[in-house]
Amino acid sequence: xxxxxxxxxxxxxxxxxxxxxxxxxxxxxxxxxxxxxxxxxxxxxxxxxxxxxxxxxxxxxxxxxxxxxxxxxxxxxxxxxxxxxxxxxxxxxxxxxxxxxxxxxxxxxxxxxxxxxxxxxxxxxxxxxxxxxxxxxxxxxxxxxxxxxxxxxxxxxxxx
Numbered sequence: 001x002x003x004x005x006x007x008x009x010x011x012x013x014x015x016x017x018x019x020x021x022x023x024x025x026x027x028x029x030x031x032x033x034x035x036x037x038x039x040x041x042x043x044x045x046x047x048x049x050x051x052x053x054x055x056x057x058x059x060x061x062x063x064x065x066x067x068x069x070x071x072x073x074x075x076x077x078x079x080x081x082x083x084x085x086x087x088x089x090x091x092x093x094x095x096x097x098x099x100x101x102x103x104x105x106x107x108x109x110x111x112x113x114x115x116x117x118x119x120x121x122x123x124x125x126x127x128x129x130x131x132x133x134x135x136x137x138x139x140x141x142x143x144x145x146x147x148x149x150x151x152x153x154x155x156x157x158x159x160x
Contacts, residue, residue: 002077002107002160004028009083009093011039011053015113018142019082022111025151026080026160033083033097034067057087060125063096073101078160080139082111088120098129109139109158 006023009032010016016032023030043052056062073079081097083090090112098108108130110122119138127136140154 004078004160005031005076006080007031007033009033011044011084015082015084017145018113021148022151024148026155031071035093036065036067053086056092062092064093066096069100079108080111081108085112085114085117088117089122089125095129103134104131105133107135109137111139111142113143114141
């Protein structure tokens with residue numbers, strides 16, 4: 001069995017709850033991806049094209065800075081990477097996270113929370129942020145605060 005890290009970004013706390021249960025289910029360590037400037041409710045208003053999240057998602061080259069780069073990625077073989085889906089992709093802070101570390105030879109399995117959309121172009125949008133020998137797998141949309149026992153079944157099926 002590989003050493004597993006659950007790394008996640010949560011703007012409103014929904015993904016954080018899921019990540020905590022997933023870490024228990026996978027018997028994994030946790031790391032929260034934290035922006036240097038926290039998002040406010042106004043920042044997250046997807047209906048406002050001038051909100052911070054809308055502007056960031058429109059500019060795919062923009063990378064919001066991280067509060068820290070303290071994750072010991074070298075210690076892990078597999079990273080379960082979670083985030084809310086914004087406009088069918090991961091928030092660009094997830095790209096910042098991936099570009100801040102060396103994921104060479106590692107497997108990243110995505111999980112996400114979403115108000116209704118699937119992964120869309122997420123894998124394609126994240127792949128350029130890691131080395132060619134990093135495997136990124138689309139995992140699962142985990143809505144509704146799944147229990148530890150539900151997540152244990154999913155993790156078991158991942159063969160990690």
